[in-house]
Amino acid sequence: MAEAIPTKPEETVRQQVIKDLMRLGWKETQLRWRPEWQVPDTPHDLTKRERGQKYAVCGSADLVAFADDSGEWYALQVIFEFKAPDIAHGKSQLMRYLSNEPMAKMGFWTNGSQTLAVYKRHQSEWVFVENAGLPHPTDDLTQPPDVPPTWKTMRQPSEAELSGALKRIVATVVVSDPHVVRREDQLRELLHILLVKLESDAIASRSANRDNPVDFRIYGDALTKVAITASKVRESYKEYFHKQRTRIFNAADREELFLSDDTLFAVAAELSPFRILGDDVDLLAKAFQIFRTSALKSGEGQYLTPLRVVRPAVMAMEITSADKVIDPACGSGAFVVEALRQVASREFPNENEAYHLVKWANDNLYGVDKDDIGVKLTKATMVAMRDGSTHVLLGDAIRTNLWPAKYQKLSQELGAPTEKFGLEQFTVVITNPPFGESLKVKAADCRAAGYTISTYAAMKGPNDHVDLEIGLVYLEQCYRLLGVGGRVGIILPETYFFSYSYRWLPYWLNGRLALRGMLNIPMEAFEEFCRAKTNFYIFEKVGHVETDFDSTAIPKKKTAKRGTAK
Template structure:
């Protein structure tokens, strides 16, 4: 719309003035330059990556947070001032709203008549038409429930991009607005709790597609929050294996945060997306908590799939990932075995007996357990603990003593944390008798990179003839600084394969060139 034309003078400027009177701030509104809405999901991806994109100009956009103007994650409302009868404007607004993931409503007006178009959780829209100019105020509730309860058949499958966008926006909301949960680690844990409840709701819904789902909006913000908290308490009772390491787990977010998360996710089918996509999107939360600084480089799905195929896991295999993160290798092994066996009960029995995982991060472990449950169980042997410091097991992680017995596994598959600044101290190496440390120190125990210590832990876990698939930096195997490693490996393993992993696979997480190394424990090797 031209800034000097009749629509600008007769419609846009009066609407802007009316919004000011209602309490909207000038820097919450943008009309010059006109806001542009991506024309397609691919264009939205370009915008997310801060690249140029093809977009439709809109007459006016309103941002929710006055402190974050010109941010697509803060777009609350879109206004159009075209077409005297409103029908074309309303149709156009529906298209625009579907392209703006955070927008809640649109307004069409010709200066006298108006219509408000509400975006509903199931992806549909609700229209309210008025013969005069009706505009919301900043204190209104912009969330609308669907006209009927959402059932399984109403759900739609989001893209992984949708998931990432939503998770990022919700994390920003929690950090900025939640009045109860303020510590970053607790914020992640609470978001994980809501994600678990949503997955449980989808699982139950898939079994009874016509029954209203538990994860959806109720009449008011308080009613929604009370219902979701009660549903979470029930989840803790029915899925106690997921929460077994927690003391009195509760949903602590304030009512507003709970309502916002429910609105964002209630129309989605997360089971249809797949465990890997949900786990990958969840890493938005982990990155925000600077876990990459601790060497937690979460393994891309395509690398996981290739590694599991190369390892050729068989029904008789007992497998473990001693640094399982959010369970990517365990989930893929379960899926691969399920596709081959084709018997849910048999796969469940195999997983409950033969699939093990350990991670120091309680949220990672909780999410892994949940994903395994969604797939059909197999979460019984996923533990919180420090795989490397065996001297602490009895006092701090008593379950690990039986779960991580030396020589108990035929296959280890892992992507351990690694990096020059991520080391186990010489004292810890000595206390736990890691021979790779004095090998590096020419007879004297020395501080050693965690990735190398995980190599020895994996060796201990394997039975003779067992195989190891481990992702490590290429420099360990080719640099002159690590000559001792090749000598140490020669006495213990047979190298069965090296698989190149493109550097782009971990782009954004890690700059080191890595490979998947496939090793076999020697039958006559060192004990």
Template sequence: MDLALFQDPEAANDWQNVLGIFEFKAPNLKAGISQLEIYLAREPRARFGVWTNGRDSCTVYKLPDGTFKNVRHPAVVLPSPDDDFELATSKAITFNDLLVPTERELRQSFKALLDVVVARDSVVTRSEQQLDQLCNMLLLKLESDTSGTMQPSKPVGFQLRKTEAETGDHIRKAFSALVESREEVFREEHFPSLSFDDHTIKEIVYAWSGWNMLEVGAEAVSSAFQVFRRANLKAGEGQYFTPARVVQAAVRVMDIQPDDKIIDPACGTGGFLIEAFRDMSARISKPETVRTWAHRQVYGVDKDSINVKLTRAMMMVLGDGSVNVHIGDSIREDRWPKDYPYLDRALRDGAFTVVLTNPPFGEGLKVAAKDCEANKYSISLAAGGGKSYKDLEIGLVFLERAYKLLTPGGRVAIILPETYFFSSSYSFLNEWIRTRFIVRGVINVPMEAFQGFCRAKTNLYVMEKQAIPRTQQRSR
């Protein structure tokens, strides 16, 4: 191209920052427009192009549905900073018009929108609030797509209106309706709202309105959402997205049956629960039967409210298995009566036949000795040589939480760092496991699986809870 216009002088030459492109050529108008459309189709962030030969000119706008709008001028007309470069489509977008984005396109879009929110939104300025609001917009988009499947030739709700203000008003009203109709998704929030300013709302709607977010898959949406997560320093809290292939392998090896009751006590964005739901859906033909199964048999807990909101949303989209996904701290049971009273019932000891989980792990992520003592975690006592409780890595404490949750004969699939099982620092662990579990399998997870999040070597450990702990067997 002859000239590129970037949105931010600090990010010149960054392709994600391209706003417009310019071509100054002698050929005719038709050839100039064709050239601009080709360039715009290849520049995912560009909103418009301008062609002129010094006498005539044309502005080509890229619309949210991937089509173009050409505005011809009898003289040389160049855009000004006050122009609106994000136009609505010439006809309303229907569900049939939506295209399925690739995971790469999703991630690029999420990254660009994060930049927009952080740099420009005049209302939402705190990082955690920004993340929550982006999640709300994603929920609204998913709801719009879900509704669109029922009337695929009718206009979808998630699309631009004529002006920025009209778009903002329309989207906020749609979100209020979503809160009313999907109360279970927002049940812990006192006053859920959409707080972005009109400009940010319009940017997000422009970016997503031409996409079908349902067909791209829950794991791809969750993966793309990690862009927001990583910007919010969640990796420092040991939260790592579990790759789809690892999740699928874990669910298959557990051979979940309709009478199994499953839980992920550190569910994150719900990968294991979603895959279990899908696996059951493939075997049970009636959607209402699968929904009933999920309502009775599928549980999840996570401390992060946004993770829980996303999990509920994905389960809702798949067929509504969201009712038993809770915000809470699975580890510190002594805090449940005051902070999470509903967990007492949801996380009853011995109530589950399957635990699937990838708990947080990382250097410095430990449960304090006093918390381990307050909650009687024997694995912490074992780490202290049986004499005193000891600060312990949270992943190992989750292993005991899984043990408590399981019924005798129940099974757990848990991802843990390999070093726990081979380092002399954890010499107590094998004996602790031997007296409580039967190890049924160890599945290698390549280091590349978590590339970009951490470099720890992990395995998927599959164990069965013994009917009678071996310590009791010996005493008998």
């Protein structure tokens, strides 16, 4: 008979802790110990993990507990350690793991007789509690600072920290709210809290005394903090709503927040340590992209443009304060915000030149999107950057025939789409439109809006139209928005320019748009959103084409005759 392998002491402790945690209400699906949780070694490794890449580890935790059943890193709640032989070594190990896991709220060490709980305070301070009991799944593990945070003491989060905080809020906090249960309503409510945080950051960053406590923070003591913090967030939102009602909010929006006090407190606890509106807009744009992704359905063909694509794309367009710029599919505003940032950096770097930047943005920077969340996010970002968001418009940029009846603001701001040569008031159009083979504009809509590109796609005659991929219809709308000599920067699938199915496209481009450059976008750049191979194409508007469409100019696919060699 084989001799039984003795169980290691730490394994006995681990199994006992697992049993005790489940008795306290933790579900088995919230606990992980096999395989052990791999803790990233550096902040760079955190980013690699978020992107699904291989990363270096500094160690493996004996047991971890999650806030939900997802098992995702952003839902990590508690890290447990049992290996260290004494409490001093246990403390050191937990502090290292907690430092490298930004979303973990607590560390817990025990050797079966001694225990130690370790909490992270908001200013990276530590709280140690010896002889602590095991945490319950409903425990509030936040450890707010003893002194209210100021602009100086708040810190700029890493990309991974901010990404984790927002994903955690969307995936584990708001979804369990007992008052707001519809996903769309939850996201709208969460956006409104984010606007309160953004306004608090904006006020604090411009304050003459940056040692004053910021408005968006945790209030009260251990017994009152949930109720008082929630009340303060509600009050701040109401003030912001009335201040920005005409510039940011929609007619259906209200001055109340409908989420529960517990949810409002949890969101405040996650975001209050950080400067979201930092020294530049990179983190803010990243935050809104993460948030916006939660509201998207991939079937809609809407994929956010990662910042690692936005920045070089805008640089390639060489936008200056002499340009008038529009993104007709602005999403959460990444292109227009980056254009503002780059013009500010190159031409108006000093605070005393801010007036010139604001005036340029108010007069010459436009964004359009049919999604109210995207428009609201873009407006909020631009307001925080002090441009006023005057020209961020809600509407369908493609179906211009609907503008007079449904989107009067578009007609007022962009001009009458029935004019001979279209709208023609911009020098730069830069955009990443929705795309996808199944996402098309109906032939009837193309005809009603006067698009010519759908007649070329039909390859029959000047009066024939065909259902056409929306990305290609956006390409013509970009052409119509530009004056001659203006330039288009647009992200489109590579297949449009290399597939035989689109052999008609060069004939439509001829005389209208000339290709001036192309940036290759690796598929990995969009790995968080989609896997389509795309490029950033730069065109110049070289003229107008008024001649009738000639279908005979487009070569027909040759087919072999029967009985003859191919």
